Amino acid sequence: MRQTLAIATGKTLLEILHRTGRGGTAFPGLVATKIAPHILRDLTARLPGGSAMVIGTNGKTTTTRLFATILETAGVKVANNRSGSNLIRGLTSTLLNQASLRGKLTADMGLFEVDEAAFPQAQAEIQPRLILMNNLFRDQLDRYGEIDTIRKRWAESIKTLAPGTKLILNADDPSMAYLARFAPEGVKTVFFGLDHPPLALAKLAHAVDAAKCIVCGTNMVYDAIYISHMGHYHCPNCDFRRPDPQFVVKEVKLSVSEGSQFVLETPDGPLELKVGVPGLYNVYNAAGASAAALSMGIATGHVTKGLEKFKSVFGRIERIALGEGRHLLLALVKNPVGFNEVLRMLTHDPAQKLKMMVIINDLYADGRDVSWLWDVDFEVLADRLGWVQTGGLRATDMANRLKYAGIDPALISWEEDIATSLKLAMDRLPANETLYITPTYTAMLQLREILQKMGLVVPFWEE
Amino acid sequence: MKLEIAFLYHDLMNIYGDRGNIITLSQRARWRGIETTVTELSVGDPVDPDKYDFYFFGGGQDKEQYAVADDLKGEKGAALKEAAAKGAVFLAVCGGYQLLGHYYRPDNGPDLLGIGLLDVHTIAGNKRCIGNVIIQSEFGTLVAFENHSGKTYLGPQARPLGRSEIGYGNNAEDGNEGAIQNNVFGCYLHGSLLPKNPHFADHLLKLALQRRYGPVELTPLDDTVEMAAHRAALQRARDTR
Numbered sequence: 001m002r003q004t005l006a007i008a009t010g011k012t013l014l015e016i017l018h019r020t021g022r023g024g025t026a027f028p029g030l031v032a033t034k035i036a037p038h039i040l041r042d043l044t045a046r047l048p049g050g051s052a053m054v055i056g057t058n059g060k061t062t063t064t065r066l067f068a069t070i071l072e073t074a075g076v077k078v079a080n081n082r083s084g085s086n087l088i089r090g091l092t093s094t095l096l097n098q099a100s101l102r103g104k105l106t107a108d109m110g111l112f113e114v115d116e117a118a119f120p121q122a123q124a125e126i127q128p129r130l131i132l133m134n135n136l137f138r139d140q141l142d143r144y145g146e147i148d149t150i151r152k153r154w155a156e157s158i159k160t161l162a163p164g165t166k167l168i169l170n171a172d173d174p175s176m177a178y179l180a181r182f183a184p185e186g187v188k189t190v191f192f193g194l195d196h197p198p199l200a201l202a203k204l205a206h207a208v209d210a211a212k213c214i215v216c217g218t219n220m221v222y223d224a225i226y227i228s229h230m231g232h233y234h235c236p237n238c239d240f241r242r243p244d245p246q247f248v249v250k251e252v253k254l255s256v257s258e259g260s261q262f263v264l265e266t267p268d269g270p271l272e273l274k275v276g277v278p279g280l281y282n283v284y285n286a287a288g289a290s291a292a293a294l295s296m297g298i299a300t301g302h303v304t305k306g307l308e309k310f311k312s313v314f315g316r317i318e319r320i321a322l323g324e325g326r327h328l329l330l331a332l333v334k335n336p337v338g339f340n341e342v343l344r345m346l347t348h349d350p351a352q353k354l355k356m357m358v359i360i361n362d363l364y365a366d367g368r369d370v371s372w373l374w375d376v377d378f379e380v381l382a383d384r385l386g387w388v389q390t391g392g393l394r395a396t397d398m399a400n401r402l403k404y405a406g407i408d409p410a411l412i413s414w415e416e417d418i419a420t421s422l423k424l425a426m427d428r429l430p431a432n433e434t435l436y437i438t439p440t441y442t443a444m445l446q447l448r449e450i451l452q453k454m455g456l457v458v459p460f461w462e463e
Numbered sequence: 464m465k466l467e468i469a470f471l472y473h474d475l476m477n478i479y480g481d482r483g484n485i486i487t488l489s490q491r492a493r494w495r496g497i498e499t500t501v502t503e504l505s506v507g508d509p510v511d512p513d514k515y516d517f518y519f520f521g522g523g524q525d526k527e528q529y530a531v532a533d534d535l536k537g538e539k540g541a542a543l544k545e546a547a548a549k550g551a552v553f554l555a556v557c558g559g560y561q562l563l564g565h566y567y568r569p570d571n572g573p574d575l576l577g578i579g580l581l582d583v584h585t586i587a588g589n590k591r592c593i594g595n596v597i598i599q600s601e602f603g604t605l606v607a608f609e610n611h612s613g614k615t616y617l618g619p620q621a622r623p624l625g626r627s628e629i630g631y632g633n634n635a636e637d638g639n640e641g642a643i644q645n646n647v648f649g650c651y652l653h654g655s656l657l658p659k660n661p662h663f664a665d666h667l668l669k670l671a672l673q674r675r676y677g678p679v680e681l682t683p684l685d686d687t688v689e690m691a692a693h694r695a696a697l698q699r700a701r702d703t704r
């Protein structure tokens with residue numbers, strides 16, 4: 001009875017919000033949860049194919065969307081939380097959206113991206129049959145607490161997994177390898193990882209979290225570093241080392257405009273894959289999504305096709321044409337590691353003088369402390385910038401950071417108001433050039449709204 | 464002129480972007496033609512008390528803090544005390560601040576002993592003090608971001624860095640933030656602290672140079688961007704707390 005009331009109320013609220021043009025909100029889920037606290041457990045139990053879950057600090061939205069695209073290509077109807085509202089009430093809203101007033105679901109299975117902090121609760125409520133764990137980075141510490149704490153909570157949660165659950169883990173992230181040790185009997189662990197020496201970095205960057213062995217605290221030895229603390233590692237003191245992955249990424253070819261190509265070695269032979277979003281971290285995301293889909297028994301043809309037709313997730317990386325050969329390229333930034341990867345992608349071509357716009361807000365969803373900007377290696381931009389315009393509530397902090405990174409102050413301008421700042425940047429963008437825009441989360445939301453008014457993008461909940 | 468900076472436990476005590484303080488101090492020295500070296504010193508690395516003019520000591524996660532406290536026992540702690548007695552400047556933030564004090568008392572478990580360069584001690588608190596802050600200090604107004612649950616109390620040898628105009632400060636009780644004792648500065652100020660407070664950065668720089676060169680006058684720099692960031696942070700603190 002409570003359930004029925006909760007579903008009906010939640011759905012009515014969703015209708016109203018949609019009609020008044022406020023999509024993608026978690027509010028109806030919140031209300032439904034207030035009426036029936038275990039509404040999420042009840043709704044997910046009605047999904048015939050059960051649920052899968054994606055967690056990780058970086059790339060979980062893209063990974064979830066890649067996974068969903070593969071499943072949809074294979075004809076599986078997926079209920080998935082698309083608009084990035086990934087707390088418990090967001091998940092509830094997602095399911096309400098797809099339920100009939102009587103609580104009947106049209107989807108075959110649920111696929112949810114879940115916040116670091118919400119994982120234990122979401123896992124207990126949803127009882128997923130598959131969990132894809134990407135990585136664990138330092139992210140918005142003021143919100144989630146320290147990495148050790150999160151890892152401990154995840155480990156506790158993993159100990160409670162039901163037999164038959166599949167854990168798909170990134171072997172290159174020591175935290176993921178460590179967490180696999182907590183899987184109870186009957187839980188299947190599957191690893192994916194990268195093996196392509198030409199892409200290895202020379203040394204660990206500043207923002208790196210896991211240079212110490214998680215088990216014994218000894219300095220870890222890396223034979224290859226691919227992104228931040230991810231790579232081929234082993235502890236010289238104990239038996240902790242990178243597990244041999246069943247799914248291995250090889251022969252990676254990166255391109256900013258074309259996306260990436262790579263070979264994925266699987267237990268059933270190699271697959272040639274193409275993914276339409278740039279950057280090495282998206283290769284990891286695609287490998288994780290593929291490993292998860294293949295472990296579920298999805299045919300290889302659907303994986304290949306799904307990845308190829310994938311279009312960038314709202315806000316993660318998006319390319320918008322302005323005419324006269326001019327483009328905007330939007331890449332969301334939310335922590336030092338992610339930002340470093342975006343910078344690595346943008347500075348790929350040494351001949352290019354970048355035209356950039358960096359928009360930094362400090363609202364709750366962005367992380368209220370902007371200290372993290374000092375952990376980003378903006379120094380790589382020195383000599384590589386045509387000019388840079390900053391915007392957002394912390395436009396001046398950002399401009400200051402760039403000055404201290406050794407960038408000529410004459411190339412830096414700032415304007416807090418995002419619409420004005422964008423106009424200034426677009427006005428000085430020459431024909432056939434791209435403006436690279438890197439906003440934080442709430443800055444991206446504002447930017448989308450501004451671009452929508454200009455007729456350049458569609459509202460994200462309609463995608 | 465030359466400036467020697469030591470970054471203590473750069474690999475363990477480096478959360479919250481506090482290396483912005485090192486970047487700021489060294490850039491502001493270099494822009495004035497002062498040759499600057501930054502040396503990273505971690506667990507097991509010896510400290511030559513005569514070598515460095517400025518020591519930076521940041522915050523870390525709990526687990527790391529124990530390894531660092533362990534390393535500070537004995538010779539290393541003694542070398543740092545000798546350096547301070549000879550006039551070297553210290554800036555310690557958060558966990559580093561606590562470890563320069565006498566001890567940190569956790570909820571359960573034994574005290575984490577510091578080296579007592581600052582006459583302060585810290586008790587674990589159950590409330591996280593978090594948000595934008597404004598401090599009124601003898602060096603002018605300071606803007607920053609606090610994020611700590613430890614409550615730090617000053618003894619008679621130390622004086623506060625300033626009054627909290629906005630923010631919880633040392634212990635959310637006495638309205639003060641940070642501690643100063645001779646040339647040793649400790650505080651809970653992230654943000655990073657020095658980039659947006661160039662006047663305070665220059666004060667520390669002058670103190671650090673004094674050890675070798677006596678009183679120095681610093682060439683003024685164009686601080687337009689720095690002060691714009693300072694003013695924006697003042698505004699954010701007033702809007703958000």
Ligand SMILES: [Zn+2]
Binds near residue numbers: 240
């Ligand atoms: Zn070990």
